[in-house]
Amino acid sequence: MKLTVSVNGSEVAAEVPDRTLLVHFLRDVAGLTATNVGCDTSSCGACTVLLDGLSVKSCTLLAAQADGSEVLTAEGLANGSGELHPVQRAFHAEHGLQCGFCTPGMVMAAVSLLEENPAPTEQEVRTALEGNICRCTGYHNIVRAVLAAASERQAR
């Protein structure tokens, strides 16, 4: 089918097989490979992107379901002049990533969390990120990074 998706502010129009998953549309059609596939059961969250502002697991949606919508991936998070998003900055400052595979999805989930709950407690961060698996960090520094990003947002 033919579809048009706004990806990080750019229109991507293509004809793809009906069964194409959104994550494969992003990776193979839009050519944006930050979004990773870490499982096949919607468990790990490595593929998390924002669809019309809400976090979704892009392996669990058909590309067709995003027709006419806006998708934001990790590549689109920094601003036009290349300045990192506060969540990206906090992940760097707090050593919230190691191998980097879960990171784009984790960052997008954290961005979504802070949109919904700008001042979460540690436990709220932990619960909110339950659908995003990281095998390297033990989550310790991810949680610290999200709390630090929240503080920075509050301070501004």
Add this chain to the structure above:
Amino acid sequence: MSILGTRVTRTEDPRLLTVGGTYVDDLRIPELTAAARVTFVRTPVAHALIKGIDASAARAAPGIIAVLTAADMDDLPPPPPAPAEGEGPGEGAPLPLGAPWSEPLLAVDRVRFVGEPVAMVISDDSYCGADAVELVDVDYEPLPAVVGFDRALSGESLLFPEAGTNVAASSGQPADPAAFDQCEVVVEHTIVNQRLAPVPMEGRATAAVWQDGKLTVWVSTQNAQISRFILAGVLGLDPASIRVVAPDVGGGFGAKIGADRDALLVAWAAKHTGHALRWVETRSENLVAMTHGRGQRHVVKIGGTRDGRVLAYQLDIVQDTGAYPRMGGFLPFLTGLMATGPYAIPSVHAVKQVVVTNTTPISAYRGAGRPEATAAVERAIDLFAAEIGMDPAEVRRINLVPPDQFPYHSPCGAVYDTGEYVRALDVVLAGAGYAELRAEQARRRDNGDVRQLGIGVASYVEITAADAAGGETARLMVHGDGTATVYTGSSAHGQGHHTAWAMLVQSELGIPMADVTVVHGDTDLIPLGVGTYASRSLQLGGTAVVKAAVDVKDQARQVAADLLEASAADLELDVDRGVWQVRGDPETSRSWADVAAHAGPDGLAADANFTEGQPTFPFGTHLAVVEVDTETGKVTLLRHVTVDDAGTVVSPVLAEGQRHGGIAQGAAQALLEEMVYDADGNPVTGTLVDYAIITAAELPSFELLASETPTTINPLGAKGIGEAGTIGATPAIQNAVVDAVRHLGVRHIDMPATPERVWTAIMQARESQ
């Protein structure tokens, strides 16, 4: 001031955070533009004879380029003869034991575990590959499956009939019964150290191209050079005609050591068909076809005096190595080497047996043999403490090797280099507020609270860079523009090598980290190297970088002397400013760019290979605090306090990150994760819905305490830190769970301490009272 030991953020991060890493599936390079997809046909039957394979329907399906089976593999050299004793091809090689235990590439006439590859579908894309896999008709004649230690040992059904047994290796004599004669108290218990799935977030992935007589293989591996060695042997190629690239690797945890049969098959198929190929496994494939870890059953026997002195310890190990004895065949020997842990126990015996079963092969997983040793002895110490009615921390203090005994020759044959074991224990007890915790526990017990408190302690010593003599390589170049490039034989998959190696160069030469590029994982650029496992990177690979830097510095001194028309002996390197000058005369300073350019068009370069005289032995103590709901059996990990002393710390940020990750994986084993098979060899936990992988919601933040006792084995003073977490955390948390319900009569709960297990243990203890 040296940059070493300071809190530097990682150089890797900006790229990983913005455009993401470049993992095998992300490679958008000309060689792979037209790459076809590989999808494996894997057996759903654990143990069966293959009576026939009909791939005709799959071959006719849309988008299918080829379907390959073992019958197509007529272009391979004969497998090498079984290696002689002590001449194995190294860790990660697929055939460590040789015939009759040989592991084929594609299954030939028999399958031995669910997930074993039987055929390969090569297709235009992964969607039609997945469709065609369903069309490959394999005729299986089922055989009785061998699952579990006892069925393996019984030998009723054999995986390798020509071997005549399921026991692939064994060693060690049972303890002399007299060893326990002097003991006032003897405790014995059977403990299962369950099978785990490593689950790196990036599963296995391989791409390969055969072009103009050269094979290029991109593989998600911890060891590019070892992978090249294995590929050359299996494919019968000159190593010089193979290039292996490890691009960004999304975690390994030991399960990506070398290249396994699936990766070898992709490389073979690229050469065989002439197509550029790419294979990226699904998570459900990963959970059954990547190697698993642990899988040991222990019978521990511990004895000593009523005042807390341990006199004798026996560890009887059965290792389930899965269907083929890969590194799993070696793990119990590491377990035996570390059997006594940090304790001075006069009489020790370890007996090891390795059995094959119709399950996924076992190999290294974060700790690889040492967490098993620590889990066994730490449970044994707690069982002994409970039996004599002494505080388990006190029993540890009495038996820990004292600081004046180093280097300590353990009765198991290891030489512990340096240690302050009692101090590590005391620092953790003080940091956790041990007395207060015990008081709170007593209060809850007195009140009969539903939610009881458990406090678990584990002291440990582990072995890192076990293959110290294998060494590691580094090449350092300083270019005419003053920047530097490090080519390291070590290999990063999240540890932060690029940051740490740049710190070492800045510390030694004064070239700012930002001007240091680190390259790893490309055998065309770095033909010699070992890579990453056994917590070896910093102590071997890092020291090699330092060694190369010292060499470059020596060369630079001569060049700078020529440039400044001064005596080399009068020159000094001002590391803070990164300039050469006549001693005490900053006016004469010359930059690295000046010196390297003056050295010639190629700048300065040095190669180094660093080997250690022996492995190093990090140590520490972990303390876990759990809450157990005695009505439901649910365990909540409230606190986790640790000392992990790995000698001199180069990067506190990276070292802490390693500890955090290891603690979480230890908690996962203690509380949640287990790879389960039914009696027919069907994996019950073959997806991430069923395999209870740990998440942020099940963990607290961790309390890390600092301790640095340098080793004398390498000039950095550094030991390995990568595996400390799983080694220390697992038994501390398990001990805490048992401790929470000990007053109810519970002596032991096997891992994972799920609500069902804890609840059952409480019920059984009540019934028996």
